[in-house]
Amino acid sequence: MVVKLYTYNMSPSVRSCLMACEIFNVPFEKIPIDIQAGEHLTPEFLKKNPIHQVPVMEDGDLTLHDSHAILPYLADTYGKDDSWYPKDVKKRALVNQKLIFNAVIIFARARNITGQVVLTGKRTIEPELIAAVEEGYEFMEAFLSRTKYIAGDHVTIADVAILAVMTSLTQIIKLDAQKYPKTSAWLENLKTAPYCKKYDEAGANELAAYVNSRVA
Numbered sequence: 001m002v003v004k005l006y007t008y009n010m011s012p013s014v015r016s017c018l019m020a021c022e023i024f025n026v027p028f029e030k031i032p033i034d035i036q037a038g039e040h041l042t043p044e045f046l047k048k049n050p051i052h053q054v055p056v057m058e059d060g061d062l063t064l065h066d067s068h069a070i071l072p073y074l075a076d077t078y079g080k081d082d083s084w085y086p087k088d089v090k091k092r093a094l095v096n097q098k099l100i101f102n103a104v105i106i107f108a109r110a111r112n113i114t115g116q117v118v119l120t121g122k123r124t125i126e127p128e129l130i131a132a133v134e135e136g137y138e139f140m141e142a143f144l145s146r147t148k149y150i151a152g153d154h155v156t157i158a159d160v161a162i163l164a165v166m167t168s169l170t171q172i173i174k175l176d177a178q179k180y181p182k183t184s185a186w187l188e189n190l191k192t193a194p195y196c197k198k199y200d201e202a203g204a205n206e207l208a209a210y211v212n213s214r215v216a
């Protein structure tokens with residue numbers, strides 16, 4: 001039985017789950033949902049996720065939405081060891097903390113910009129939305145000044161979640177390498193990972209190009 005993943009290539013949350021499927025060798029089927037065409041609003045899709053968002057994952061009788069729930073599930077179920085999502089309670093707590101940091105700060109602030117451009121045709125980015133993203137970069141720099149990866153000295157699913165946002169966001173709101181050296185090095189390093197090249201790069205570039213062409 002394969003995992004079903006409802007996807008939209010430009011979505012960072014989707015791209016993080018695709019990368020996780022690659023990392024954990026999950027046999028999966030990709031089911032594209034064109035959110036610009038409203039396919040996430042059909043009664044059939046709303047049964048799977050009443051809050052009409054991708055990604056949605058189905059594994060047997062489990063239907064799960066939200067990448068920050070899907071990534072831990074995939075790591076626990078399909079990971080060969082616990083390095084990407086430690087079983088040690090304290091280490092796991094730090095990974096969870098950074099998954100939440102992504103959900104409520106990095107991804108949320110990116111989505112405040114990109115979501116409206118993609119879904120409602122908005123053509124401006126207010127200065128306060130840019131300032132909020134810059135503040136997010138400052139938080140990243142503070143964390144990455146303490147540890148090599150976002151939740152410690154090893155790469156984890158929290159890095160994967162944030163990577164999928166940063167690969168597109170930094171093409172829209174520049175990440176100044178002088179101001180944010182640790183974050184720039186973290187990003188440049190992870191961008192070369194095979195899972196990022198295979199499942200993130202094209203969608204990240206597509207989202208950035210789409211947004212930049214509309215707000216230019």
Ligand SMILES: N[C@@H](CCC(=O)N[C@@H](CS)C(=O)NCC(=O)O)C(=O)O
Pocket residue numbers: 010011012013014035040051052053054055065066067068103111
């Ligand atoms: N917290 C969710 C966010 C998912 C999300 O915002 N998905 C967007 C695409 S990036 C979406 O489906 N938007 C359509 C909508 O909200 O109607 C996650 O991490 O999966």
